[in-house]
Amino acid sequence: MALHLTTIFTAALLLLLSPLASSTLLPVTGGEALSPYEILQGYNFPVGLLPRGVLKYDLDESTGCFHAYLNSSCSFGLQGSYQLKYKSTTSGIISENKLKNLSGISVKVLFLWLNIVEVVRDEDELEFSVGITSASFAIDNFYESPQCGRGFDCVNGKVSKLRIKSSFSSI
Template sequence: MALHLTTVSIALVLLLVRSLLATSFPLNITDNASSAYEILQEYNFPAGLLPKGVVKYDLDESTGRFHAYFTGSCSFSLEGSYQLKYKSTISGIISNNRLKDLSGISVKVLFLWLNIVEVIRDGDELEFSVGIASASFPIDNFYECPQCGCGLDCVNSKVSKFRVKSSFASI
């Protein structure tokens, strides 16, 4: 009987420690790759801002500071538009309708690779800023998550068309 009470006591202590840790530290989700996409949607962004393949993420809900992790870097092109690169870790600060202080995401404009530093949702459009310029895109371009290497049309080995409202090309 003493052994059984000891086991129950240890289990209760572990549960207590786990609950204390969960409330004392930032949220850290590692079990479900789709969770990072769900978090985007909770902040009023479409899941397609992130390519498929997020293996884990962490989010400090008190500050909005987040990190999303991939197994490696990711790049793809969108026909008639842009080449995008995601580093193995991207980070920033998320709030409702705004992603700021972004790092780890870049876009090729003409011959230059520029870091995307902010994304703002304004109604049915997303505005992407590279600091010196910005471009707006219809939000429905981002309902589907692109895939590393082939973008949005990996079945046919072609890259699907991406609608552009205004572009970075004026840089």
């Protein structure tokens, strides 16, 4: 698969020199290198859609097909909300404001683990679909990447509560 990199997983975040910079960078045309988080931003997504520690990624610019690789699986809870789990490899198809055919990301709803299959950005909201239902969250929940085992906005070992617009309610 050809590695053409201009942008992946979209959003606007300030994490160019953050702990995320430890991820492997792949060269882009002209010798420049972009992190997977910068690629996300290029497609108008926030960096927080990927957990910290992505080791490498590949993107076929012509199809939008991508893979992101972590050292191992990753899971974390969101206080008063959901639990998320990332497999060591996540994949899908990315385009401006839309991630589809996702695999490798799941959310625990009630007692069931459901695969997140699509993420759509609609202005300042992200809608996550599990196929049979979806939930919307304010985009500012995702301005920083979650840490495996700890989640978002870790302060003194506590995680902030996710601001939910609508929940996975029809399950």
